[in-house]
Amino acid sequence: MGTPPLPGPTGRYHGRAAAERRAERRERLLSAGLELFGTLGYAATSVERLCAAAGLSTRQFYQEFANRDAVLAALYEQVNGHAFAAVSAALDEAAGAAAAERVRRVVRAYVTVTVTDPRRARIACVECAGAGPAVQEHRREWSRRWAALLAAVGETAGARRPAPRDAHLAAVGFAGAANALLHEWCTADPRPPLESVTGLLTRMLASVLCTAPACP
Known part of the structure; x- marks a missing residue:
């Protein structure tokens, strides 16, 4: 018998769908934005600072939001x-x-x-x-x-x-x-x-x- 074909990509990582992971990342960034924009202020909060507070990379940030304005608009x-x-x-x-x-x-x-x-x-x-x-x-x-x-x-x-x-x-x-x-x-x-x-x-x-x- 031949080797069975490998299953195609499922979009899952550690049992979690890509959409779930993205929703979680978005929520973490919004939570960080609420805290930082709502205490330090928008002008004092960089993308890097948002990412550090959310525990995410800048690459992950730009997968969810175009810029800081988009985070502020969502909030x-x-x-x-x-x-x-x-x-x-x-x-x-x-x-x-x-x-x-x-x-x-x-x-x-x-x-x-x-x-x-x-x-x-x-x-x-x-x-x-x-x-x-x-x-x-x-x-x-x-x-x-x-x-x-x-x-x-x-x-x-x-x-x-x-x-x-x-x-x-x-x-x-x-x-x-x-x-x-x-x-x-x-x-x-x-x-x-x-x-x-x-x-x-x-x-x-x-x-x-x-x-x-x-x-x-």
Whole structure:
């Protein structure tokens, strides 16, 4: 009998598929990026430093990401995606509640997911501001998504009903003001109490969305 043919490549190494290994490498790099960008800052974090923190080589880095901007953009997407899901869920759960209560729940959900981890807040509100064009496009897209969601909060909270364009502009204005406030909180030393930030954001959003009798 002849020698049987060798099996073709399976893409597995030590029993693990290539896709699994790549997903693990990506997660390790994102975890390193969250820690380093969120503490030392984006400008102070080189690709080599990211790789050292993740325990990977630069070759492995470039198999997953084109550059540091791509890591920052992925983290920005992650932070905003989690916050958006939490705020959307809070909005659904508060269906039928008074306007003031809906506003409070929306702000609390956002703060709980984002601001209680200063690294996430710094990535979302500080480090992305000075990054490259690809990251800025992510910021513009998320600004549009947040504005649409905030306008929906007003529409469903029994608030005054401005023209759609006015509601959108008001939501964009609040999102920009909130980002500036959180930027200040992230960079302040010492940081103001988080409760004061939450209260101020709640009052700001209420003033944008709600009628005076319904909101604080």
